[in-house]
Amino acid sequence: SAVISQKPSRDICQRGTSLTIQCQVDSQVTMMFWYRQQPGQSLTLIATANQGSEATYESGFVIDKFPISRPNLTFSTLTVSNLSPEDSSIYLCSVESGGWGTDTQYFGPGTRLTVL
Amino acid sequence: TQLLEQSPQFLSIQEGENLTVYCNSSSVFSSLQWYRQEPGEGPVLLVTVVTGGEVKKLKRLTFQFGDARKDSSLHITAAQPGDTGLYLCAGRGYSSASKIIFGSGTRLSIRP
Incomplete structure (x- = not known):
């Protein structure tokens, strides 16, 4: 299993500013994932962050808007840049553990972002 | 594109x-998982099913993976207020590079 913490748990930001979300895992993991979730809805994968290489972004998400850092095997940050009200959402980081076909994803508690 | 409805x-x-x-789904999955998410928390894994036709029970919850590995169901018996939450299914394809695809979600509310 993995225990994941995120900071901040919530924030209210002004349009045009940026927010950096931190994700800390209690064990070393190869891949970390960043998701976006509208309250009560499903998860949308933003990007996969591997230590020592550039993050891989999903369709519709770009590095300029969502820069990611992965300095070591237990930590990652996601920055949401040039904020607009449409960025208001819950942002979750996640890691996988287990063998192929039975991987379990463990999630942090999420960061609730409100953009005014 | 794989979708889970x-x-x-x-x-x-x-x-x-x-x-x-x-x-x-119209796609075939190597495994399928069910998660439950409560407000202010991340999703938590309930079960993983990997064999077509497989049935797993977790107390009052029964999970089934379809024979064709394209669908799954979650049955709750004698629902309790503690079952309230967002339920998400998630499937993984057969490629070792396949990512987990999350379903559209079901918001469940149990009234006392």
């Missing part, structure tokens, strides 16, 4: 009633 989208029932949530 869940139904119903919302369900509000009385404590003690039974319910079933469905997760359907």
Whole structure:
């Protein structure tokens, strides 16, 4: 299993500013994932962050808007840049553990972002 | 593109009633998982099913993986207010590079 913490748990930001979300895992993991979730809805994968290489972004998400850092095997940050009200959402980081076909994803508690 | 559709989208029932949530796709998955998420928390894994036709039970929850590995169901017997939450199915393809695809979600509310 993995225990994941995120900071901040919530924030209210002004349009045009940026927010950096931190994700800390209690064990070393190869891949970390960043998701976006509208309250009560499903998860949308933003990007996969591997230590020592550039993050891989999903369709519709770009590095300029969502820069990611992965300095070591237990930590990652996601920055949401040039904020607009449409960025208001819950942002979750996640890691996988287990063998192929039975991987379990463990999630942090999420960061609730409100953009005014 | 692999998609997982869940139904119903919302369900509000009385404590003690039974319910079933469905997760359907036109794609085949190597494994399928069910997660439950409560407000202010991340999703938490309930079960993983990996064999077509497999049935797993977790107390009052029964999970089934379809024979063709394209669908799954979650049945809750005698629902309790503690079952309230967002239920998400998630499937993984056969490639070792396949990512987990999350379903559209079912918001369940159990009234005392």
